Amino acid sequence: MIKIAIIGFGTVGQGVAEVLIEKKEYLTKVVGDYKVVAVADSKGSITGDFDLNHALKVKRDKKRLPDGLTALEIVKNLDFDLLIETTTTNIEDGEPGLTHIKEALKRGKDVITSNKGPLVVSYKELMKISKKNNCNLLFEATVGGAMPVIKFVRRCLAGNKILSIKGILNGTCNYILSRMEKEKMPFKQILAEAQELKIAEADPSYDVDGIDAASKLVIVANALLGIDAKLKDVKITGIREITPEAFDVAMEKGYTIRLIAEAGNELKVSPRLIPLNHPLVLQGTLNALQIKTDLAGDVVVVGKGAGKRETASAIISDFIDLYANQTINFI
Ligand SMILES: NC(=O)c1ccc[n+]([C@@H]2O[C@H](COP(=O)([O-])OP(=O)(O)OC[C@H]3O[C@@H](n4cnc5c(N)ncnc54)[C@H](OP(=O)(O)O)[C@@H]3O)[C@@H](O)[C@H]2O)c1
Numbered sequence: 561m562i563k564i565a566i567i568g569f570g571t572v573g574q575g576v577a578e579v580l581i582e583k584k585e586y587l588t589k590v591v592g593d594y595k596v597v598a599v600a601d602s603k604g605s606i607t608g609d610f611d612l613n614h615a616l617k618v619k620r621d622k623k624r625l626p627d628g629l630t631a632l633e634i635v636k637n638l639d640f641d642l643l644i645e646t647t648t649t650n651i652e653d654g655e656p657g658l659t660h661i662k663e664a665l666k667r668g669k670d671v672i673t674s675n676k677g678p679l680v681v682s683y684k685e686l687m688k689i690s691k692k693n694n695c696n697l698l699f700e701a702t703v704g705g706a707m708p709v710i711k712f713v714r715r716c717l718a719g720n721k722i723l724s725i726k727g728i729l730n731g732t733c734n735y736i737l738s739r740m741e742k743e744k745m746p747f748k749q750i751l752a753e754a755q756e757l758k759i760a761e762a763d764p765s766y767d768v769d770g771i772d773a774a775s776k777l778v779i780v781a782n783a784l785l786g787i788d789a790k791l792k793d794v795k796i797t798g799i800r801e802i803t804p805e806a807f808d809v810a811m812e813k814g815y816t817i818r819l820i821a822e823a824g825n826e827l828k829v830s831p832r833l834i835p836l837n838h839p840l841v842l843q844g845t846l847n848a849l850q851i852k853t854d855l856a857g858d859v860v861v862v863g864k865g866a867g868k869r870e871t872a873s874a875i876i877s878d879f880i881d882l883y884a885n886q887t888i889n890f891i
Contacts, residue, residue: 562594568646569601575868591883600631645673654681665689672878674701683782698878704847706870707863720853724824729776731845731865732767733819744804769798770829773821781823797830
């Protein structure tokens with residue numbers, strides 16, 4: 561029996577819980593029996609022998625979990641095998657996720673996370689701790705939500721040298737730029753509409769100033785290029801200065817503009833001119849990565865970069881990757 565603790569019970573944590581319930585029969589066939597033995601948010605928790613559907617209902621109805629063990633007490637003391645860490649991203653010091661993940665790994669527990677903060681701040685250290693304690697830290701959901709990149713490159717492009725990686729790692733910026741391209745409206749106006757549609761946050765700076773894309777680039781560079789990259793190593797330019805006129809000039813020459821994150825000779829996030837027929841010219845909130853390799857040439861992966869079920873997809877794929885006990889029969 562795999563005992564799971566879900567720490568962080570917001571959009572993603574609840575999405576994972578829902579899929580663990582919905583696909584119980586299939587997942588049990590693939591990974592063996594499992595049970596969620598703890599869920600925690602910032603205010604409380606439910607632990608022990610409980611009904612996960614009930615926990616979801618409590619969180620939805622009351623907006624918080626009842627008083628109980630704190631997330632840290634669960635991570636440090638409770639009996640579990642797998643921590644699913646889905647607390648809020650903090651790229652300054654990685655907390656609270658960094659401590660949750662470190663403590664679980666130190667106890668030899670496997671960890672799956674969607675939280676970029678701990679990996680942006682301490683990728684190498686966390687990998688060292690997991691190796692030392694003979695357990696795993698998987699993080700497919702941190703880069704591009706449902707877009708499969710980490711396991712795809714490690715498995716399907718095994719044997720290739722990865723020469724460079726570039727792509728679109730922020731759906732909000734891609735939404736704004738692709739609408740500017742089509743409608744020739746100013747940045748501020750489209751940003752305001754994106755905020756109304758909840759595609760952009762009330763404080764959009766993390767997205768539109770390129771920091772979110774840079775954070776994902778740091779994770780990809782560490783995981784797939786094997787370099788010890790930190791956020792300060794990324795040259796970052798956001799999209800606030802892009803004008804509708806810039807699109808006119810670009811398009812006259814057969815180009816458009818997208819926010820491109822690139823890891824090759826240097827780490828860079830910046831608005832770039834791209835030919836209109838290039839595979840990275842996507843519309844809406846899609847994410848994409850173009851991986852340049854020595855054997856396979858260029859490979860492009862496209863997918864949804866965010867969303868409750870989409871991000872749960874990446875976490876569930878890590879879950880299967882960790883515990884699959886037989887050849888996977890795809891549904
Ligand atoms: N949403 C997406 O599409 C998506 C996609 C890829 C990656 N991610 C990443 O996945 C993570 C979760 O995203 P989300 O959208 O689910 O965020 P969210 O809805 O804001 O949920 C975050 C959860 O973390 C909890 N939390 C915060 N501090 C905590 C602490 N000290 N101890 C225990 N729990 C704590 C919050 O508690 P309360 O409920 O009490 O506030 C909340 O339940 C983030 O790191 C995000 O960057 C999200």
